[in-house]
Amino acid sequence: MSKRRTQILRAAVRVIAQDGVRGLRVDKLATEAGVSTALIYYHFKDRSGVLHSALDHINHNALSYTAITLAADPLEQLQEMLLLELQDTDDVRENSIAWGELRASAVFDHDLREALRATTRQRNADVEALLHQAGVTDDPALTAEHLTVLVEGLSERWHSGSITVERAREILTRAVRTLAGQ
Amino acid sequence: MSKRRTQILRAAVRVIAQDGVRGLRVDKLATEAGVSTALIYYHFKDRSGVLHSALDHINHNALSYTAITLAADPLEQLQEMLLLELQDTDDVRENSIAWGELRASAVFDHDLREALRATTRQRNADVEALLHQAGVTDDPALTAEHLTVLVEGLSERWHSGSITVERAREILTRAVRTLAGQ
DNA sequence: TAATCCTGACTAAATTTTCAGTCAAACCGC
DNA sequence: GCGGTTTGACTGAAAATTTAGTCAGGATTA
16 A cells, blocks of 8 residues: 555544544645645545545554454453553544544445444454353354444443543453353 | 524434434525524524534433333333333434434534533433342442443444344343343 | 656535524503 | 504525535656
8 A cells, every 4th residue: 555545544543533534624634644635536536435445444453453462361362352442542542533433424424334334243253253262152142242332332432521441441341251251 | 492493403403313413504404494594593603503502402302211111120121211222213213313423423522521421420320220229239330331331332333234223122131131130 | 758646726516604684573652 | 552663583695615526737756
């Protein structure tokens, strides 16, 4: 992928994290990326194309975050993986907010839905696999879905200021123990 | 509050539920409310003023429509109350989508946060009270928060087309049983 | 130099916001 | 109760602004 392209996408994540998908203006994006608006149209078909690619990019980021998990025990690994999205560091927060925005936008933008659905399914599958490894046999698919939904919900509450990260992490930790623990 | 004003706000909720906060056009709102665009500026300072009032309005609605529960058993009552937001009827869907939009908007609009926080807290308290009645003694506040977050997450997934209502209800029902049941 | 990358300047369309003015009802001194 | 006056609710139309998207051509690099 071209250097410029990623430069623009990185800027897009920043803008989305700051103003939302709703607030993403091509003009502002150009300024943030330090390029002209025309260049954006050179690299992407249109605004919606930027959004789509940004979604991929965000998704990619999220995946790479979750790949850093080291724990040996699958249950611990699962917990670590889920908790990764609830970390108050600039990178994670930015990505998590952007990701939340894309989910929220998909409610009204049907074009985003398919991509979102695929990622969501993938994520569920990953969690389900870990649950399996951890020896959970009682409908692990449902538990997986429960947990991923919970992370999304906690994430949104955190970003909208209705809960602290610490509390969110506490709820999630406890949930893993209750739903998947022994 | 003037009759016209509420008429406009009601229309705003409908428009927001259909097109989202970002998709609210003053013009379309006027048509939906059956008034002229100028009247909107007569009653509200500007577009952003309408949005703000509309989101307050939605916030109010969200509180009032959870009160209709009838079941005798507190656990059943709890389940009914939580499931209320996961019903595929026009009224509920509209309200639920609008409420989701409010939450999503609060991520970027700090003015909305206080109102949202209050409602969320109230909701948690209601659920916690029912858990108490149901004989849950092990950190009911945390369980309450877990459940309300879960409803929000499921709601958003449903509206963005990543899950069916039926599946969402299944997950929630099971969650209530697991977390609060015997 | 030819392909690729990139920009300033621009346009068309969409959208918000203003404004001059209408109309009906309330108010007031008589 | 009655002309005259003020006020609040409301509108049509147009101005002002915002925003996505285009295009002709300049720079860069292979």
